[in-house]
Amino acid sequence: MILSKLVLIPFCLCLFLSYASAYEINDEARLHDYLFSSNYNPNLRPVNKSSNKILIETRLGIKRIFEMDEVNHRVVLFAVLFQKWNDDFLTWNPKEFGDIEYTYVDYSKIWTPQIQLTSKYSNEKSSPSDYSIHEIYDNFPVKLFHNGSVQFTPSVHLTSECLLNYGKFPLDIQMCLFLFQMPYSIDQTWLSLSVFYTKDEDIKYEHMWDIENFNSNSTIDDNRNQIVVLQLQFKRKYRNYLYTLPSYFVYILTLLMFILPQTSNQRIIIGSTCLIISCLLTFMMSNSTPNHEISAWPLLAKMFVFNIVLLTFSLLFSAFVINIARGDHLKSVPSWLRKLTINILARVFCIQAVAYTVLNSYSFKVHDDEVIAVQEHINAQLVMETIDTDIRVRNRNRNDSEEISESTPQESESLDNLNQKDGNKKNNLTKLLRQIYENIDQIRYRLQIDTYNSCKNNEWLLVGTLVDKILFFVYCTIVIISTFTILKQDRK
Template sequence: MGWSGCSSVKAKMTLTKLMMCLVLIPAAAFARNPKSAEGRIRDYILNQPDYSPRERPVLNSNLSVNVNIQVQIYGMLDLNEKDQTVTIASWTQLSWRDERLTWNPNDFEGVLCVVVYFDEIWTPRILLSNAMSFEGLQVVSANRGTILLYCDGTVFLGTSFVQCTQCAMKFRNFPFDTQSCQLVFSPENQSKQQINFTASDPRMPSSIVSNEWDFVGFSSYNNEHINTFVESDESSYISTFGIFSFQLKRDPNYYITTIVIPSTLLCLMSYATFLAPPDSGERIGLGVSMVLGLTVFQLLVTNILPTASKNGPIISTYLSNTFVLSCLAVPFSLFNITIAYGDSKMTILKHGRIRMFLLELLPRVMCLPSYQERFDGERNDNARSQIVKKEGEMVTISPVEVISKNKLQPWSSPAVTEAESLSTLEKRKLEARTLGLVMDRLVLLCFLVAYTIIVINTFARFYHSPEEVA
């Protein structure tokens, strides 16, 4: 009996020591590694038995969650005019209030904010509606961004991502155009009664590096949309979405120096062929070379100009008109050369008034020698170089001797000898050459007037065309 009693006492003492060790060891460990105020806040707000991150963060289910979004663009990576897409890098910030996640800062060493993770609290499912890739469709993702939770329940979620979105563009005023692109954010299958989604005023980009585009505006506005799954009013609901619109203005200097100036010079050089004499052997070759050069230039410009099936660029019409005028210069040059070196007498010169207008009046107006002046010059040249026969051999005498022999006054003799008169063929050639030169100047003037009209019309279309912002 004594021995068994002593054994039971020892067993009780051993059990008591073991229990004390189990209690004191965790206490000692806690004393060495105490929890921070942030850790205690997380335990306080996230370990609530009724809290579920799948429920909307409102205590009254009839109220909607006000979610605000703000976007700041800090880089434009690409603007594809053919596919009409724009790729930008932005910082997107969402904010809302979770009424279930609040604490008193005085109870937790004055801590006002803690960092939480996506799977720990409720986060809205926001879509970028006009995204061109699946990766850019989901704005809120656990793989990027951080969440800041404040003591009053306000939540800030910041995320950065690269977005490729659709951007409808209009190129009528190219290269003086301004494009407007949008970022359309909306909650995923959430009605206005569940999530009231609003966009706040965005911040202008601080530093955007682009060789071609400049940011000229950044604005936001809110809108509503009625969604209907089936043709029934009972299944429709109103959803809200926020739209951020940014305007891009193109820098036209590159296109002016690479398109407008070269095409203008090539076009004017093709008109310069009319300044060359008709007997110039390189006249047609020069005109064809200009047309070939302008054709090659047009092929290069095709890769630069944006593609637009409707309301194409005004500058495309200008380039097409100048190309047509340059091509017309070649057949007109051939026509004028045919006139200048034709052998048959032209019917139009049989009429006295028309003959006077074409061979006398127009040449003087265009600062060209008239037919009468050419005729007098040729007649005097014949008189100066007349060849006479003397004693059965050919002897060339000086113009002074010819004039003395025939008793003529130089340059002003009213009487014309048989030797001094021009043949009918020579007169016909003289008429044709005079008319050819007149037609050259007349066609050149017409081409310059047509080109001036094209330029004025192009400027007028740019001036009167409204600023087409997509």
């Protein structure tokens, strides 16, 4: 008997619980029938008076960047919309429905704010997918409270256009606008939007973009419709583009090439190496950045192209200068090139002193005036020597004539031989001096030719030096300006 009673107790308990559950289900079913009667229309605003305004309190929780389509200029965000408003037609007394204070219904059964996402850059050719709010879960339930409060928290994908500017790649910051709008005037509804950003730490894939800053504000258009503007600031994670770091070492090597002497073969070697590296980096950047217009080229890519062009010109001028330093040039510098470089560019870039330094390096050459002075001195020595010789001969002849009368025939013959030897010495000396004069004249001519060629080479070297210094000045200026422009971040 006792055993049968113990078995009956659990059976009664299960029966009671099932009855209570059925009672609650019946209460909730009765509640739904009460709320969604034939008088409720989900297409009309749920207000007792048409003049009443519905306040939609919305909190937008951005979880992560789902997609950043840099080719089509489109951004997709994964977010959660926390919406809350009051529905005057969805109220009940909890005591009449088994103390049920809230219930869940499908959002298609009730009125919803119908928030739309538009684009500032939309046109007739834009498709709805360019800017939309796409709900991830269909038939997402809505929570209804007995006082008419409605809570709707769907997970959504926000898709909008975003005109990207790659000018500061890879340190670029992009500004994107999300425009939220409802098909009601400000007298009918008002959207209060607050935004917060929480990173989703559970995802395995880390996006190359991050949200740097955001803010929202409301405006009213000409049709008295409210537009909530959400402005997001996206920052690229430049750690994914570490291949751009060698570009700065290329710039340092390029500066080293300009510092080396112009006649050094190492300039050609270093310049060729930097040129190959710059071409390789430009190719890598072209594969990493999406197709874009020329006006939107990254500044770093422009620096690569500029570096390639400047390196090419520098290599050409280095080969030109080395050829001048190690060869003879019969043609002189054209007058227009001399005026452009020596008279104009040298003064503009304040390197006129280089010209005097290079020209004065040939000051050891014998000038024409010095050669002419040597020739005149030799001529004077020849004339004086001739006059002295004639005087000595005349005196000797006078003495000889006096002695001949007293001397024997043998002595007179020896005197004649002596005079003949003196005449031969005089002729030999005259020939030797004339030979020296001719040699000096040839040396003078050669010195003139060498000096002329040296001056021509000097002018070509001066032109090469000026062009090289100008390229160095332009290169340093462009690199400094471009670097500061890239590193400068917009904080607007």
